[in-house]
Amino acid sequence: MKSTMPKSVVIRGTGSYLPEKVVSNDDIAKFLDTSDEWIYARTGIKRRHIAAEGEAASDMALKASLRAIESAGLTPADMDLVIVTTVTPDMLFPSTACILQAKLGIRNNIPCFDLEAACSGFVYGVEVAARMMQSGLYRNALVVSSEKISAMVDWNDRSTCVLFGDGAGAVVLSASDEPNIGILGSVLGADGSDNAMLRLPAGGSLMPPTRQTVEKGLHFLQMDGKEVFKHAVQIMKDKALEVLDLCEVSASEVSLMIPHQANVRIVESVAKRLHIPMEKVFLNMEDCANTSSASIPIALDSAIRSNRISKGSYVLFVAFGAGLTWGATLVKM
Numbered sequence: 045m046k047s048t049m050p051k052s053v054v055i056r057g058t059g060s061y062l063p064e065k066v067v068s069n070d071d072i073a074k075f076l077d078t079s080d081e082w083i084y085a086r087t088g089i090k091r092r093h094i095a096a097e098g099e100a101a102s103d104m105a106l107k108a109s110l111r112a113i114e115s116a117g118l119t120p121a122d123m124d125l126v127i128v129t130t131v132t133p134d135m136l137f138p139s140t141a142c143i144l145q146a147k148l149g150i151r152n153n154i155p156c157f158d159l160e161a162a163c164s165g166f167v168y169g170v171e172v173a174a175r176m177m178q179s180g181l182y183r184n185a186l187v188v189s190s191e192k193i194s195a196m197v198d199w200n201d202r203s204t205c206v207l208f209g210d211g212a213g214a215v216v217l218s219a220s221d222e223p224n225i226g227i228l229g230s231v232l233g234a235d236g237s238d239n240a241m242l243r244l245p246a247g248g249s250l251m252p253p254t255r256q257t258v259e260k261g262l263h264f265l266q267m268d269g270k271e272v273f274k275h276a277v278q279i280m281k282d283k284a285l286e287v288l289d290l291c292e293v294s295a296s297e298v299s300l301m302i303p304h305q306a307n308v309r310i311v312e313s314v315a316k317r318l319h320i321p322m323e324k325v326f327l328n329m330e331d332c333a334n335t336s337s338a339s340i341p342i343a344l345d346s347a348i349r350s351n352r353i354s355k356g357s358y359v360l361f362v363a364f365g366a367g368l369t370w371g372a373t374l375v376k377m
């Protein structure tokens with residue numbers, strides 16, 4: 045084998061993109077029976093960014109990717125691998141990753157694929173990329189999570205539409221010869237027996253689009269919020285502890301936890317159980333709402349650009365989503 049195996053895989057650059065249009069809770073209360081008080085008290089969300097008509101997951105991914113590649117001091121041609129995580133691909137196929145590859149102008153035939161693990165997609169994507177990079181065959185990988193959830197929710201259903209937003213976040217991972225840095229470890233998991241708790245039932249091979257599926261609203265996201273909430277708290281706490289144990293790092297050594305931004309009450313319950321004070325937890329759901337797999341990389345990029353992360357500190361990602369899926373990753377920055 046000609047390739048040299050790296051000693052570690054580091055986060056070399058980050059970028060994010062949020063669409064220009066902002067919709068506040070008060071804006072939604074103008075056409076739905078809801079209120080800013082209810083939404084903010086139950087979720088911690090005040091507003092969300094909404095993509096423009098015709099602005100697809102790949103367009104948002106492109107903007108986040110270019111920022112991440114620039115912050116890494118590289119060019120698109122330096123990428124050896126592109127993974128896009130999304131539940132809202134531009135279309136069923138080709139993959140959004142291939143569409144993004146073309147938009148980035150990458151012409152060197154690198155592997156590009158989509159990975160779908162719902163809100164846990166970014167954590168899955170980083171782990172898959174890092175493991176592929178450990179072969180020594182890929183020196184730089186782009187992992188980008190891009191979601192246009194606004195296109196998949198029923199804007200007449202107050203129990204779901206108020207929770208979500210659009211956006212994209214990206215990281216450039218690079219192979220490094222420095223040991224014990226970067227992605228230290230990840231734990232991933234899934235339990236498909238609970239797949240009906242959060243899903244978008246129609247539009248796939250089971251229920252192709254018909255007049256009936258459209259009339260019944262089966263192309264919109266469906267969620268049993270209460271059940272998802274219960275599972276999220278328990279699993280996010282367990283997986284955070286598991287990855288810390290795997291890496292032999294204690295919760296008190298974590299400088300910043302970046303959780304999936306679904307609901308501030310979920311995050312507070314998880315942090316409390318881990319004995320991590322809220323000052324060490326990065327939150328942005330107030331401004332961005334739940335952007336599914338994009339939520340952690342958008343938050344990571346904001347944390348880095350606002351100097352919340354110093355070199356050598358431990359950062360913990362923890363996510364949970366439809367599937368059910370989950371994952372936690374410990375990074376030494």
Ligand code: UT7
Binds near residue numbers: 366
């Ligand atoms: O990305 C991962 C997946 N998503 C999540 O992690 C979401 C997890 N779940 C949650 O965040 C919470 O369960 C929700 C925020 C979705 C709901 O909060 P809740 O405290 O579990 O409320 P609920 O569903 O029990 O609803 C309480 C009441 C209901 O009225 P009744 O039946 O008690 O009269 C709802 O109809 O609140 C009502 N309600 C609303 N009222 C005003 C539901 N949505 C709204 C709304 N505005 N937007």
